[in-house]
Amino acid sequence: MSKLIIASREVALPGDLLAEGMEFIAGKNTYRKNEKIYSNRLGLVDVKGSVIKIIPLSGKYIPQKEDLIVGEISEVGFSSWQVDIGAPFIANLPLSEGTNTYIRKDEDLSKYFNVGDKLIGRILNFTSTGSLQITCKGPGLRKIKGGLIVKIDYNKVPRVIGKKGSMISMIKELTNTEIIVGQNGWVWINGEASDILRAKKAIELINEKGHVKGLTDTIKEMLEKNSKIKPVKN
Amino acid sequence: MVYKKRFDGRKFDELRKIEAEVGIIPNADGSARFKIGKTEAIAGVYGPKEMHPKFLQNPKKGTLRCRYDMISFSVNERARPGPSRRSQELGLVIASALEPVCLLNDFPKLIVDVFIEIPQADAGTRCAAICAASMALADAGIPMKDLVAAVAVGKIGDKICIDINKEEEDYDGPGGATDIPIAYSPVENKLTLLQLDGKIKDEDLVKAIKEGIKGAKKIYEIQKAALKKKYKVNEVLNE
Structure with missing residues (x-):
């Protein structure tokens, strides 16, 4: 009988037993030893169907084709x-x-x-x-040409983009900027100087508090409130 | 005088008080502090990054490099700062104790640098260093099969003691002192480090290792708890 030991969305450490039995498939960042599946990375457990994988919480960007x-x-x-x-x-x-x-x-x-x-x-x-x-x-x-590059943790990129791009399109709309999020965690923002700063602030907040629930609403509130940040004069 | 009671009043299979903390160096990719009794180790992990000099690069897998350093005020008599014969050897020993669990196949030509500092020493520094380094590696997101826990077992007189301190290490009563640092990976169920300094009989060595593994398992749980504490906040990430 197959059994899941660590539930989906919980933190797993290297060497943590994730599941027992042959009904589960060891996905990314996990490995199988006899009938058991172990984690080999620090991250969140993600179970989809019978595939178990780990979504890493730390580490450097490792390139993937088509990124x-x-x-x-x-x-x-x-x-x-x-x-x-x-x-x-x-x-x-x-x-x-x-x-x-x-x-x-x-x-x-x-x-x-x-x-x-x-x-x-x-x-x-x-x-x-x-x-x-x-x-x-x-x-x-x-x-x-122009614009600003903000470097964030690449593990937070999915949070910056949001579900089907919900987060990023909201930031673009509210700050009136053009934003390109690279999978490597480098974000390019283009637009008016004051708008860029507002978008940068929002993205840095996501990078910092990527784990907070209902982040989209927080960001929305913040951007609507500070709709007039004046650019820093040198 | 036969060694009947430990100098600090512990039981023979009792560890010293342990403190473990993860993420203490903001500029490092991963870091940890491990304190056992008066012995303390701080580890910082940088990388994976490009390896220099280039001729040392391994095109098939990544390299793990450890630097062990005792700070000059860590011991009673000032230690001369900088690398010494002893610290170079310990760096290699620690790297080889951690390498069996690290999966570095995804990092060809790259290096993972581990820097370990000992701010305070009271025997068992290499074990504390391994414990701190393995936590820091996990924090840095390096793929690992398992964490490694290490503890120094000793035969003081004719008693097997775990986690010996400096006073016990220097014991010169009948039987003398034997120091056996071990590092253990519970999932693999393998020793990754086994050293011996002193004299011991075969059957005593087996007994000592078994005691050591018991102690290492306790340390392993503390390491895991420390790592979980840092990342606990992330549990709510579920959108």
């Missing part, structure tokens, strides 16, 4: 760029994935992307040996 990311160019090479995306791996943006224009031999690539430039990209490939390739070609992917 939308916000990054910053860290190095310009001869035929590629290197991009910092907040992961422990350095991302490679090859020439062919960076631009469509014809590039002559020996041309200086910093014309297209220079060190410090920000971009919206997508993970093209990530190998088991740690090679990471991204692309900047595709709908919505581009070099970004």
Whole structure:
């Protein structure tokens, strides 16, 4: 007889016994030993049907294919760029994935992307040996100008986006800004300076209090109340 | 004089008072403090991050590197600061005690750095260090099969004592003192560290290890409680 030991939505630690019996399937961040399923990460237990997985609560961003990311160019090479995306791996943006224009031999690539430039990209490939390739070609992917990048814990990204994008679309609407949330936890906000600051405040609050129930209402209230924050003058 | 009663009045299988805390270093990816009696260890985990120098990178899996350091005021006579022969060895010993439970296959070419400081020492520092480091690794979100609990068992005179302190370690009555630090993973049911300093008979060693495992299991529960305490607030995350 199969039995669930730790209920869904509870905290599990590495080595915690999650379930007994062969009726359950060991999902992400869990492992099976004989007839028992154990957790191998600190996180929340998530049971869907017969699959048990752990949603991590801490740790660094590990890239996954097709992830939308916000990054910053860290190095310009001869035929590629290197991009910092907040992961422990350095991302490679090859020439062919960076631009469509014809590039002559020996041309200086910093014309297209220079060190410090920000971009919206997508993970093209990530190998088991740690090679990471991204692309900047595709709908919505581009070099970004202006705006502000807020770096949050990547484990909180689902909270910032909300159910079917409810949270993020609400923030966008109430602050009148354009927001791109990268799966790596880098959030790009664009718009009027005062609006950006309000959106930034809201996102930082989610990052800090991602576990509070009814957060959407709190954020909504906060944004409606402080609808007129004046930009900081330098 | 035969060793009949422990110097600090504990029972032979009684641990010293334990304090455990997680998340004490804000800038680290994971951190923990473990205090057992007067021995205290603070561990901070940084990473996974890119490994330098590059030739040390392992393209197949991540590397675990531990740095053990005794702060100069941690012992009665000032310890010379900086790495010593002893601290380098202990760093390697601690890393090899933690490596069997860490799943580093997802981190090719990367390194997980563990820094352990001992602000106060009263024997059993390597065990306290392992306990703190394993909690800090879990806090940092490193995939692990299990936590590791460690305790120093000793044979003082002819008695098996667990969690010995400095006074017992220096006992020079009949029988002498034998120090056996062990680290244990309950899920794996395996020892990840076993050292021995002194003299002991075969059957006594088996007995000592069994006693040690009992003590380690108690420590294991305290480690888990400390980790749960930090993340308890997250339980309401259910939208």
